[in-house]
Amino acid sequence: MIAIAALLAACGGADRPSGPPQGAVGSPLPPGPATCAAASDCVIVAAVERCCSCGTISSRAVASASNLMVYDGSGAFFRELNARNPPACRNLQCSPCPPPPQLACVAGTCQAAPQPGP
Numbered sequence: 001m002i003a004i005a006a007l008l009a010a011c012g013g014a015d016r017p018s019g020p021p022q023g024a025v026g027s028p029l030p031p032g033p034a035t036c037a038a039a040s041d042c043v044i045v046a047a048v049e050r051c052c053s054c055g056t057i058s059s060r061a062v063a064s065a066s067n068l069m070v071y072d073g074s075g076a077f078f079r080e081l082n083a084r085n086p087p088a089c090r091n092l093q094c095s096p097c098p099p100p101p102q103l104a105c106v107a108g109t110c111q112a113a114p115q116p117g118p
Contacts, residue, residue, distance in 0.1 A: 034059040034110035042103035042110035044071040048084045052094035057103060059110050071100065 036042050036059055043060055045068040046053040055071055063070050069081055082090060101112035 034062060035108055036105035036110045037108070039103055039105045039113075042105055044100050044103070045069065046071060046081055048081065049086060051085060051089035051092055053081070054097035055100075057101070057110050057112065073100075 034042065034057060041059050041061070043058060043063055044055045045058045045063045045066075046055040048067050048069060058068065060070070062068070069077065069084070071077055104111060104113035
């Protein structure tokens with residue numbers, strides 16, 4: 001019972017949101033260079049084995065070489081992520097994730113695109 005309470009405390013408290021998945025519990029995302037030649041090489045990824053994952057910016061190459069799901073902007077993404085999460089994650093209520101950033105390839109590295117000023 002204490003382990004479930006700890007998982008709930010770590011993951012927050014609302015159903016999966018419409019944004020990309022949110023990280024809290026499980027192993028960290030695999031390291032790897034998020035290298036790119038163009039913004040289309042950059043993606044938001046979520047680790048399947050992490051509860052309440054909001055994801056991170058990565059590259060398609062890293063995502064395809066790892067056990068990562070690429071966020072596609074659809075509600076189906078969360079249904080599939082929930083189905084693939086470990087059983088301990090399935091009934092958790094996760095905190096909402098922030099909206100996904102626009103992605104850019106800057107100097108060969110995937111990152112959030114700079115926001116235009118007011």
